[in-house]
Amino acid sequence: MTIHKVGVIGFPIDHSLSPVMHNAAFAALGMTDWLYDKIALMPDIVKIGLRELRDHGYIGVNVTIPHKQAVMPFVKPDAIARAVGAVNTIDFRKNTGTNTDVIGLMDDLAAHDVMVSGETVIVLGAGGAARAAVYGLANAGAQVIVVNRTADKAREMIESLGVKAEIMSADQAFDAGGRIVIHCTSVGMHPKADESPLEAVPQGITLYDMIYRPAKTRLMGQVEAAGGRSIGGLGMLVRQGAAAFKLWTGVYPPVDVMLQAAHETLEKRI
Ligand code: ATR
Secondary structure, eight states: OOOEEEEEEESSOTTOSHHHHHHHHHHHTTOTTEEEEEEEOOGGGHHHHHHHHHHTTEEEEEEOTTOTTTTGGGSEEOHHHHHHTOOOEEETTTTEEEOTHHHHHHHHHHHTTOOOTTSEEEEEOOSHHHHHHHHHHHHTTOEEEEEOSSHHHHHHHHHHHTOOEEEOOHHHHHHTTOOEEEEOSOTTOTTOTTOOSOSOOOTTOEEEEOOOSSSSOHHHHHHHHTTOEEEOTHHHHHHHHHHHHHHHHSSOOOHHHHHHHHHHHHHHHO
C-alpha cells in the first residue's frame, strides 16, 4: 500500500496539535493510507528540507514558526499568501503555497455566527496573526480598526496588505463603535496567562481570541465579566488545518473530530 504522506515543518515542533487533528480525521474517514507527521526542520536547512520532502513523495506540508516567511522563495505563493506575506500550507504536486489562516479565522467566525460584513471590527496586534485577520476581515467587507502597541508597525502592516483600515488607541476604537474584537497578539498566552492586552473593556462586546492555550484567556474573562461574549481560538487552528486537508485530499474533513482530538490533547497537557 502506498502511504500518502503529509505533515508539518517547524522548529521546535513537539507541541504542534496538527498531527493529532489530521490523523484523527484520516481515521474517521477510513483513509488508512494517509499519514500526517511532524518534522523538525532547523532554519538553515529549510530549502534542502523542502526538496527532500518533495523528492520523498510528500504530498504537502503545513508550515509553522519560524518558517512561514522563509519558505516563500522556494514555492509559488498564491495571492493570499503573497498578500499576507506568509505561507502555512504547501502542495508539492504543484509546488504552490497558500495561507489557510485567513480562511481558518473567517470560517470559525461564521461557525459562531459572528457576522463581520459592514461591521466595525477591532483587530488587536500587527504581527503575522493580525495580518491574516486584517486581510480576511477587510476583504469580507468589515470596517477594520487596528489597535497596536507600536502604531508604526500597524501602519506598515496596512500599507503592505493594501487594504483599507484605520489605526487608533483602544479607547478611540471602542468610542468609534467597535463591538467585535479579534485578539491577535501573544499577550496572555501560556505560560503568561495572567496578562491581558487591555486594561478594561466596554459592556457587551464580542471577542474572538486567537489564543487557545489557555482555553480561556484573561481578556476573555474580562469580556465575559462585562456581559460580553468570548470565543477562544482553537476553532481557527482546526479550520486552517481543515482547509489544508481539503487541498491535499480533495475531501473536507469532519471539523468536530479534529476539534475533539485537539481539545483532548490540550487537556492532557494542562
Ligand atoms: P504573531 O506572528 O504571532 O502575530 P508577532 O509577529 O511577534 O507574532 O506579533 C506579535 C504582536 O503582539 C504584535 O502586534 C506586538 O505588538 P508590537 O507590534 O508593538 O510589538 C504584540 N505584542 C507582543 N507583546 C506585547 C505586549 N507585551 N504588549 C502589547 N502588545 C504586544
